[in-house]
Amino acid sequence: MTVVSTPIASATGAAALSRGVPTSVDTVTVRNLRVTYGTTVALDGVDFDVAPGEMVALLGHSGSGKSTLMRSLTRMTAATADTLSVAGRDVLTLKGRPLRALRADVGYVFQHFNLVPNLSALTNVLTGGLYRAGPVNFLGGFSPIQRSEGLQLLKRVGLEHKARQQTRSLSGGEQQRVAIARALMQQPRLILADEPVASLDPRLAGSVLTLLREIAVEQRIPVIVSLHVVALARQYADRVVGLHSGRTVFIGPANGLTSSSVTDIYGTDGEFGV
Numbered sequence: 001m002t003v004v005s006t007p008i009a010s011a012t013g014a015a016a017l018s019r020g021v022p023t024s025v026d027t028v029t030v031r032n033l034r035v036t037y038g039t040t041v042a043l044d045g046v047d048f049d050v051a052p053g054e055m056v057a058l059l060g061h062s063g064s065g066k067s068t069l070m071r072s073l074t075r076m077t078a079a080t081a082d083t084l085s086v087a088g089r090d091v092l093t094l095k096g097r098p099l100r101a102l103r104a105d106v107g108y109v110f111q112h113f114n115l116v117p118n119l120s121a122l123t124n125v126l127t128g129g130l131y132r133a134g135p136v137n138f139l140g141g142f143s144p145i146q147r148s149e150g151l152q153l154l155k156r157v158g159l160e161h162k163a164r165q166q167t168r169s170l171s172g173g174e175q176q177r178v179a180i181a182r183a184l185m186q187q188p189r190l191i192l193a194d195e196p197v198a199s200l201d202p203r204l205a206g207s208v209l210t211l212l213r214e215i216a217v218e219q220r221i222p223v224i225v226s227l228h229v230v231a232l233a234r235q236y237a238d239r240v241v242g243l244h245s246g247r248t249v250f251i252g253p254a255n256g257l258t259s260s261s262v263t264d265i266y267g268t269d270g271e272f273g274v
């Protein structure tokens with residue numbers, strides 16, 4: 001494996017970890033992460049860290065384990081690990097309410113946006129705050145404070161003027177911006193974006209990745225984004241984690257990604273926009 005940078009030390013207190021209590025340090029620490037589906041080994045001893053304010057790109061061929069890795073960070077997929085810590089929580093020991101709280105702390109952004117198409121952009125954003133507001137919110141509708149917060153977030157992603165428009169009539173890039181605003185409404189301590197630009201043209205892809213990187217810095221949270229295009233990782237990510245068949249084969253700064261490391265990740269350097 002190529003490790004170009006020194007992984008950051010886990011800043012999470014061991015005592016707090018053992019209680020599953022979040023500390024104030026929003027890091028992701030992964031050591032010896034393994035996931036198997038029956039006889040398929042999807043992740044085979046993955047190690048990496050992500051610091052607050054840092055955007056890390058996950059690169060790897062189809063089936064290399066990128067989505068599995070993201071799902072295992074919130075226990076959507078069962079995993080084993082020596083350490084699996086997200087926002088100060090020991091993920092592997094969480095159940096019930098603490099597990100739901102962890103999931104509510106993680107903002108997801110997907111390739112196909114996962115918005116409710118016949119609801120307005122603003123209402124889609126507001127749904128991101130439902131867990132935080134509690135069940136009473138469902139009965140009473142959204143408060144003026146929540147609506148104002150949702151509008152501020154739409155403004156942040158450049159879409160205040162589209163607040164009342166159904167998301168079905170927004171462009172792909174606009175829909176992804178609404179999805180990012182919805183994730184921000186959760187006040188996330190981590191953003192996981194699984195191929196967020198795979199359905200967008202290159203210009204829109206650049207604007208969405210710029211937005212995600214700005215959010216990482218502004219909110220001081222880690223952002224993990226899986227990508228299929230090496231050039232996008234080089235241009236927009238701080239660091240890259242490269243997976244090949246479930247193993248980490250590269251960890252380092254995005255600008256340290258050489259054609260030989262791309263070959264380690266993909267097994268070829270000719271087809272992936274190097």
Ligand SMILES: Nc1ncnc2c1ncn2[C@@H]1O[C@H](COP(=O)(O)OP(=O)(O)OP(=O)(O)O)[C@@H](O)[C@H]1O
Binds near residue numbers: 040042066
């Ligand atoms: N629910 C599942 N049941 C069985 N096998 C699975 C399941 N999910 C993923 N896998 C397998 O685990 C491996 C990793 O899959 P994963 O979806 O994480 O890859 P990926 O890197 O996200 O691929 P892609 O780039 O195509 O999205 C693959 O071999 C896949 O077939």
Ligand SMILES: [Mg+2]
Binds near residue numbers: 066067068194
């Ligand atoms: Mg995937």
